[in-house]
Amino acid sequence: MEKTKSNLCYPLAGVVVIASLASCNSQQTEKQKPLNIVYIMTDDHTAQMMSCYDNRYVETPNLDRIAADGVRFTQSFVANSLSGPSRACMITGKHSCANKFYDNTTCVFDSSQQTFPKLLQKVGYQTALVGKWHLESLPSGFDYWKIVPGQGDYYNPDFITQNNDTIEKHGYITNLITDDAIDWMENQRNPGQPFCLLIHHKAIHRNWLADTCNLALYEDKTFPLPDNFFDNYEGRPAAAAQEMSIVKDMDMIYDLKMLRPDKNSRLKSLYEKYLGRMDQAQRAAWDKFYGPIIDDFYQKSLQGKELANWKFQRYMRDYMKTVKSLDDNVGRVLDYLKEKGLLDNTLVVYTSDQGFYMGEHGWFDKRFMYEESMRTPLIMRLPKGFERRGDVTEMVQNIDYAPTFLELAGVEIPDDIQGISLVPLLKGEHPENWRKALYYHFYEYPAEHMVKRHYGIRTERYKLIHFYNDIDCWELYDLQADSTEMHNLYGQAEYEPVVEELKNELLKLQEQYKDPVRFSPERDKE
Missing domain, CATH: 3.30.1120.10 (Arylsulfatase, C-terminal domain)
Known part of the structure; x- marks a missing residue:
């Protein structure tokens, strides 16, 4: 089993040291090539936890860089608020009823079907995928791929390679996925061809295990409970029937890390499995941080609304710490593209597979058609030639990404793709016939x-x-x-x-x- 090492944390910027381009001629040649696409997607990252959308909670300076140099979609939505189905909608440009990947429990994605990476390959694009696939089949349509099995692990995760080998890599998963993405751009692609790189992170998925260097962050922050945190779901029986309540369903050990030998919970064994992946130094740092919090929690014996608020505060802090690593690694990708002179010719997209509840209605998770989970962040750093800046207010959906990338690459959009290309919006147009409903x-x-x-x-x-x-x-x-x-x-x-x-x-x-x-x-x- 292969083991490679990665540093536990990276600074915000200046990580990749690269020589400048050789000459003005090489820069001109680069600009004349078809556009590259770098598509960064996270799991369960909600717009409330990005400072370019909402500055109440967290600062995300590197994500904000993307929005500042391009556009922020303020009406961005998904077609099915669940990880696997959302990814299938994105890669096919079709609703779940058309791509046939309806849910995470019964479906396997038909990899033989048409996807935008396959169509890009046909016109000479190099395509690559690194990170979370989560479609229960092996990827196709990629010249290079390396994926995590299922949801992946935050610490010392396994990766499946194109040789169908499973290898373990040492380090924190958000760093490792970024390492591999940059390595592919630097050492494995053909610089004479345009490329489309999909960087799919596990973060910020449950159960929000932060990198050890970020464990102590945000402990001084106290977050106000959402106004509808104690929602009683009057007149909404479906909302009342869910099992995603922070008060009732958030696991004290698995989600909130309150592990003690004499305490049990439904998901305790799964949490212990995650901790078992850590090496000695990682586990020592983890226990050093959480030990005093665990002791203090069990001494207090909180009940009722005090316990509910305590759970909410811990959830928010853990979520933010996981966002911090993600934002740092987005900065690494942006720095690499800048230092290589690729930004002028590259569309950089950041989004998530859906939104997430940060205590609204008393919930965590997603699934519902309500705003917090149907909405998803979407920001794009635009290449040279696209002067649009600021907010795009038209309603867009994740089935629109595929036709957008195809049009930018000069590929005819197949009739069976159900999404709409966003290129007119990126050019600053406001089509009168734009969709009125989702x-x-x-x-x-x-x-x-x-x-x-x-x-x-x-x-x-x-x-x-x-x-x-x-x-x-x-x-x-x-x-x-x-x-x-x-x-x-x-x-x-x-x-x-x-x-x-x-x-x-x-x-x-x-x-x-x-x-x-x-x-x-x-x-x-x-």
């Missing part, structure tokens, strides 16, 4: 967190959701008046015309995307 469909039930199956439509102002399968209920929200989605308006007489119009539009979208699971207007009238 379609969403979540399928994974019963499963972890027990979120009911549902589909729905979101417009600029309204959101209509239908929960189905073992339940049959509708929810309507006026997002202008109720941005936190606390008041279900469905069934109120004054909103009947709005509901009728939204249902008509919802059915049109289901027909457009050929979703076989549709509501029946006739049955709905019974």
Whole structure:
């Protein structure tokens, strides 16, 4: 088994020391090439925890660099708020009903189907993928790939190589994925060809194990509970039935690290397995930090709202520490591209596979069509020739990434791709015929967190959701008046015309995307 070492932490900038380009002629040659694409995607990174979107909690200076040198999409959404399905939507440009990867528990991604990396390969692009794949099959359409099995491990993780070997690498996973991505750009690609590199991080996925050098960060911060932290879910039975409550469902040991021999929890053995991957120095640093916190916690015997607040504070701090490593490593990639003279000719994209709850409605996790999980951050550093800066306010979805990359590469967009190219928006245009509504469909039930199956439509102002399968209920929200989605308006007489119009539009979208699971207007009238 191969073992390689990586430093535990990196400074914010200046890590990669590279000679300048040889001449102005080589710079001119580089600019004339087709655009490169560096696509960085994280897991469960919500816009509330990026300072270019929300400065209440955390600072992300390197992510902010991307937005400052390009655009920030303020209405960016996913089609299915779950890791594997979201990735399938992204790479195919199609909704789950078309790419057939519906959920994380029953599906295997059909790697023989059309994807944007395969289409880029056909026109001479080198394609590479490093990090989290999470589609239950081996990648195809990539000249180079190295992926983590399943969710991957934060410490000393395994990687699967193209030779189908499983190797263990020593270090922290966010650093290691970045190491490999930079190594591929520096030493393995053909500099005479354009490239598309997908850097897919495990971070910031549960259970938020920070790098040892970041363990002590943010311990002096206290975060206000969201106004709806103690939501009672009145009028929303599907919301009440979930199992993703910070108060009730967040595991004291697995999620919050309160490990003690005489204490047990549902996920204790899994947490011990993660700790077992650490080497002696890593484990010593971990125990040194968490030991006093564990002792203090069990001495206090907190109950009720005091315990709820304590759990929230620990969750927020651990999440932020994991974000810190991610932001540092994004900075390493940006520094490399700058020092190699590649930024003028490279589109840099940063997004996540969906949003996440940071205590809103009392929750962690995602899955629901509500705003915090349906929304996802999307920022792009634009190459030379694209002068657009600032906010893009049109509604976009992760099925749009594939056609965008294809158009930028000069590839004809296949008719069966369901997304819309964002290139006009990157050029500063505001197409009058831009979409007025988004379609969403979540399928994974019963499963972890027990979120009911549902589909729905979101417009600029309204959101209509239908929960189905073992339940049959509708929810309507006026997002202008109720941005936190606390008041279900469905069934109120004054909103009947709005509901009728939204249902008509919802059915049109289901027909457009050929979703076989549709509501029946006739049955709905019974």
